[in-house]
Amino acid sequence: MSEIRVRFAPSPTGKVHIGNIRAAIYNWLFARHTGGKFLLRVEDTDLERSTPEAIAVLFDCMKWLGLDWDEEVFYQTKNVKRHLEVVDQLLASGHAYKVEKTSRDGKTGVVTMFRMPKEGVIEFDDIVKGHMAKKAEDIQDFAIVRSDGSPIFHIANVVDDIDQRVTHIIRGDDHVENTFKHICIFRALGAEVPKYGHLSMIVNQQGKPYSKRDGAAFVGEYREQGYLPEALFNYLLLLGWNPGDDREVLTREEMVKLFELEKVHVTAAMFDPKKLAWMNGEYIKKIPANEFRDMMVRSATAEGSSSRNLGEYAVSARSDLRSATDDGSTSQTLGKYAVSLRPDLRSADDQMAWWDYLASQVQVRTKFLKDIPHAIRCFVSDDFPFDEKAVEKRLKKPGVKELLLDLVERFSKVEDWTAPALEAVVKELSQGNGMGPWVHPVRVAVSGRGEGIGLFEMLQLLGREKTLSRLRHAAETLASEQNN
């Protein structure tokens, strides 16, 4: 049996739809599983939309998801001459004919039509949908060359598949009707008909094809929102396929090993953003601690004093990291692990340990990478925003000022500035009645927010100086306003 060759053949429009990229994922997995080739064909015949930028976006998305292709990229526009040659063959053999037609918008011209067989049944065994059959008489002749002389999808697609020696065509469900037509073209040309596998569509909550109106529909949007490519990949794969057991979070190796096109579902699958979010969290938890720490450090460094679009940092942190890991040149530059708020941490080891500790606290509660800058803001800068609601609820209450000043007093006496020691102080104050009344105001006072990592871990990280000054500052400015 000859080598398996599949292709992903998108039209570059500047955005890559998730349904489309799922087809790419299935093709890629099929190729990798069978040891075949995964080819990329850019169907760039729409000259207006197929700009170099749009093609770059396509490559970028594929790279981001780890969809590497074999052999050179095949550009459809470069094969137009061949398409037309083949049409001439078809004309000569009587499989095609020219006719004057009027198009929908009223233009009249001569187009070339493919002549469908008038009797018999066209059938094929679809790898995912099973046996498919359709009477030839139910399919009408169709155009393959426009009146302006340019080849139409049907002929271009088939000729390219022949030229690229594609053995299996794995594409969206919306192409099934085309497949009956295409099979006839392959036969008319005396070419071997490839195997087909039609993938169901991804639908929205209403069961309609998933579009931009239903939320993020393009790969780029998930990237910007801080999704890990692994999570998107895994989620999309599970939408219509499973390994046959209860495993859901799979490594790329497992996917390649277990993937079988025969087991792909026929039914349309509804896209569930909640489950994707969950899966993203799972993948974030799986990031090695040192990698997550570096990612965090980068987002902190990049943020600096400005408050530009935070999401971008995390994203770029992630992709930087990859190339950085590759050339091995990054990490150990000590300077970049400096902790700006803790001048008392002098040694590189102490600073590194500080970041490690912060990372360990932040990682488990991170759902999206873009949330990282926000989560660590108060640890890397004094310039952090106060959440008005939290301030209102926790600080602007009678007695809070006194409470905070009292804590400043007590914390000052703590010799061993660690989470357990600080917790002991508050515990003593609360006398077993719950630490809430102390904990909440302190959290808002030092971080500006009502949630975040564990409070005492937070204080330990901030250090004595910062903790005390922030508590004092909050007591004087924020907490006092309400008291009169």
Next chain:
RNA sequence: GGCCCCAUCGUCUAUCGGCUAGGACACGAGCUUUUCAUGCUUGGUAGAGGAGUUCGACUCUCCUUGGGGCUGCCA
């Protein structure tokens, strides 16, 4: 309208004739807890309807209903 395809919890799904129908997400409850999470325990919800084949059907067949796709000088 015509043609093609599909049908298990709200969602993604397991089940290749034996099912007290399993898992995950989401949701509810509880434990842990200083918040938010994590973690652990736990609860509820499903085989569209009707015939048939069979000792036995979610699994096979047919019909009905419902849903989707296609029906271009788009891809």
